[in-house]
Amino acid sequence: MGKINWQMKELPAEKRALMKKMIKEVSEHENSQFDDMEKFMQHGTTTVRKHCINVAHVALFLTTKFGIEVDEEAMIRGCLLHDYFLYDWHDFHIEYLIHGWTHPGLSMRNAIRDFNIGEIEQDVIKHHMFPMTPFLPKTKEGWAIIFADKLCAGGETVGDRVNARREAKKYTGPRALKNVKTTGDTQHSKEEGKNADRIRRHGLGITHIGHGVLRRHRVAV
Template structure:
């Protein structure tokens, strides 16, 4: 099995645990960015976090990194709905995610740091663990791709149609 396959096996094994013991499966019902669900986004962030650790040769607690990445957006609601409780989603969802994760699982200090600090600098306290820094960076990379790429593809296809006609 290649490295990418091994990473996905570790992630999929953790997903199975989170779905059996908690409500991780519910994240499939909520859109995060563009047409990407919170479920898909969380998996992409976990994969990108592991890739960054490998690329920069950073030794990490892989289990905590994967679990923290998968639960970093465990807020369990549709933040796109017009609702005053979602008004400041970017600032407050890390604590809502942590509260839900702590209700459903035993959360380690590393996992808590990942979930609580993944929105830095929107949340003012920076991560203290390397795993949380990696998830914070991976989250930004994935969010940007999920938001920009669909729009870029749509514009590019329009440009190609105009150029051909």
């Protein structure tokens, strides 16, 4: 274990370059469905693909900052593929009710099928939901993702709420009418007024104009 770098606030340039290289490698790999993960939402308005990149970034940041020696390429590859399932787990489906427990195993099988990954990557993917799945990782890389995944899940969920609140503020108060975007049959000003009222009353419950709602809409199409 190396020294803790207290000064480090962001990934050094060479590690950012490594991240870029690994994303390109995973995305362009023969049989890769990595880019298809962009079609599905993970937390709030963050897609599964973006979430996996966030987790890889944070895992690399943590191990670098705390001077933990890991196989960086294997850890990043594992992180990029840790949620390598291709469905929207928010949809109602009997199997998705236990998604939290089943997706690590499924993602690992998918990653083995498409990428022929090694033991470290498998450990990272299979154990990333600890303690929800009560099996401990065997590698340092496997421990790093446990923290990185939780941090990202929290950040993405809370960040989304903050953005939604900021968005909702645009539609409240004196500037509400100006900012409300109308759709289809709600073109004239009377309807705009109704929209603004509805938004003012419901606060975060912004219906057809909410950022998240729009994103989900786009995914459903």
